Amino acid sequence: MSYLHSDKIKILETKASEIRQAIIDSVLNAESGHIAGALGMTDVFVLLYFHTLKHNPKDPLWEERDRLILSNGHICPALYTTMAYAGYFPIEELKTLRKFGSRLQGHPHREFLPGIETSSGPLGSGLSQAVGMTLADRIDRGRSSNRFFYCLVGDGELQEGQNWEAIQMAGKERLHNLIVIVDRNNIQIDGFTEDVMPLEPLQDKFEAFNWHVINASGHDFDDLDDAIIQAQAVFAKPTVIIAHTIPSKGLGVAERDFRWHGMPNKKIKIEKSKWKITI
Amino acid sequence: MNNELYLNPKLFSDSENIEQMSMLQGFGEGLLAAGDHDKRIVALSADLRKSTKVDIFANEYPERFIEMGIAEQSMASVASGMAAMGKIPFITSYAMFSPGRNWEQIRTTICYNNVPVKIIGTHAGILTGADGGTHQAIEDIALARVLPRMTVLSPCDANEAKSMTIQAAQTNNPVYIRIPRGDTPLVTTKETPFEIGKAKIFFRPDGDADIGVIVSGHLVYNAIRAAKELDEEGIRVRVLNLSTIKPIDIDAVVALARQTGKIVTVEDHQIAGGVGSVVAETLASRAPALMRFIGIQDVFGQSGRPEELMLYYKMDINSIKSVIRELYEN
Structure with a gap:
């Protein structure tokens, strides 16, 4: 079943392609930053900011907004760029990424840029904060609250024990307004997740903690949108969408290569012309 | 004098x-008094509701009490999330675990985020006694005071612990209050x-x-x-x-x-x-x-x-x- 019109999908795809190139340009300009996760999650950010989220870029603190909590703060080039294209701040400002005095800190800071829900970077604590926000919302508005709390986490990040403290609590409290999206790109700094410290069977682990689990393609807007709509409908449990993504998606020279988690080693010489998004 | x-x-x-009274009792009464006046106040416990005396608040306001289980790291960040939604959370545990075990969560998700979470570290100091060195927090002032935006308080007795708790609830910044275990002499009065x-x-x-x-x-x-x-x-x-x-x-x-x-x-x-x-x-x-x-x-x-x-x-x-x-x- 498809909810997204094919015209809408075309618009999102074009947006994603523009944003990917802008991410590359801003990271190149900063001469540091994390490419693989940012490009891999671009489609998720685009769907959220241009379709799913209840938000107002001109009034970032609007009380009725959904909350987007980015736990793996290092992929913030994707967050910043999508926010700029959504109208939160001028696209021009992306050139200041990671520079002195910039609102676009190397890892997001809540107080620097309105629209950032929480400061993050040190891995493993975003999910707890999302749980706290959802709990506070339930205290104030009860179980029929129609604000949703979307928390994006990296897959390698799930090796941090604190996540599982939060996961057990969300299961206990049946926080159905909490929707977690895991960036399942299979890489982390030291290599492939299953070599560094295996996460599988990831679905079984979440289910054992009383979560509803949906697997989705992280690059298929239709599939992702279906997953989010299903997650919004599930009432008895929190939902995790395991979004299967390709790290560095769209940057041909870097796709699937864990060495691109951060900026590539200076020894990897890439011609300027290769820093181009090919999709 | x-x-x-x-x-x-x-x-x-x-x-x-001189009369003796537990500073934890002072904190518990102070939290209840603060909670009576301000509905934004919520309390979190990591499986220590009785021994931290947060139970005084929890019994009166169960809908504003969150039982975390033994999970101090998540407790600090859950409180940060609640504060982001307008709550004034008090997180309660032994000082050894909060701000001991969860120091980085307090740094990043509470102080760096600049949200008004209040950290109650109980069983601070050697008065913890028989439990021994593992449970006697004697480093917590150092841990708390190096964090920008953090206020660090240490009451001299139960009356001061109560006044302190009530005032801490009214500030917009993170506050750490260290409280020892057991009865201690009442140095002050309610009028102090x-x-x-x-x-x-x-x-x-x-x-x-x-x-x-x-x-x-x-x-x-x-x-x-x-x-x-x-x-x-x-x-x-x-x-x-x-x-x-x-x-x-x-x-x-x-x-x-x-x-x-x-x-x-x-x-x-x-x-x-x-x-x-x-x-x-x-x-x-x-x-x-x-x-x-x-x-x-x-x-x-x-x-x-x-x-x-x-x-x-x-x-x-x-x-x-x-x-x-x-x-x-x-």
Whole structure:
């Protein structure tokens, strides 16, 4: 079943392609930053900011907004760029990424840029904060609250024990307004997740903690949108969408290569012309 | 004594038979009083609701009480999320685990985020007693005070713990309150004024003082008794209750150092990074004084009754007196 019109999908795809190139340009300009996760999650950010989220870029603190909590703060080039294209701040400002005095800190800071829900970077604590926000919302508005709390986490990040403290609590409290999206790109700094410290069977682990689990393609807007709509409908449990993504998606020279988690080693010489998004 | 402060009169007339009360009880009553007035206040516990006395609030307001299970790291960040939604969360556990185990979560998700989460660290110091060194937090002041935006408070008794809790609930920044286990002497009364950021002279002999004692926490009682007994020997000692460790009351500390030139700090905490360090840092550039430091000297605690431990770690009245005497004669 498809909810997204094919015209809408075309618009999102074009947006994603523009944003990917802008991410590359801003990271190149900063001469540091994390490419693989940012490009891999671009489609998720685009769907959220241009379709799913209840938000107002001109009034970032609007009380009725959904909350987007980015736990793996290092992929913030994707967050910043999508926010700029959504109208939160001028696209021009992306050139200041990671520079002195910039609102676009190397890892997001809540107080620097309105629209950032929480400061993050040190891995493993975003999910707890999302749980706290959802709990506070339930205290104030009860179980029929129609604000949703979307928390994006990296897959390698799930090796941090604190996540599982939060996961057990969300299961206990049946926080159905909490929707977690895991960036399942299979890489982390030291290599492939299953070599560094295996996460599988990831679905079984979440289910054992009383979560509803949906697997989705992280690059298929239709599939992702279906997953989010299903997650919004599930009432008895929190939902995790395991979004299967390709790290560095769209940057041909870097796709699937864990060495691109951060900026590539200076020894990897890439011609300027290769820093181009090919999709 | 300082009459304007309405201190416990027994402190000066019958100090050995002074009433005792648990500072945890003071905190619990303070949280309930704060919660009565402000519905934004919520409390979180990591499986220690009775021993931290957060149960007083939890029993009255179960809908505003969150049981985390044994998960202090998540507790700090869950509280941060609740604060982002407009709540004023109090997180409660033993100081060893909060701010001990969850220090980075407090740094990043509470202080860096700048949200008004209040951290109640109980069983701080060696008064924790029989549980032994694993559970005696003697590093927590150091951990808390290095965090920008954090206010650090240490009550001298149950009354002050209650006033402190009520005032901490009204500030917009993160606050850490360290509270020991067990009953301690009531140094103050319900009428004693308290204000975050103000240090008060609790004992002032007639005339100019020879020595200034700067003390925080339950040891205020021992320090006052030591000062009183020394007064009878002709050594005049002023005792400053440093219940706000950060931001420190610079004027009060500097005035005492200028007046006496000799300062002794007293704390149930490591010397490094604690009250002694704060006072030395404050005075070094403003009013350098000869100093002595009473506290834990870079060792861990151990099991024992509180009075045995205070004797062993030289925080008892006689030990305080002998350090003051030595500095007086120096």
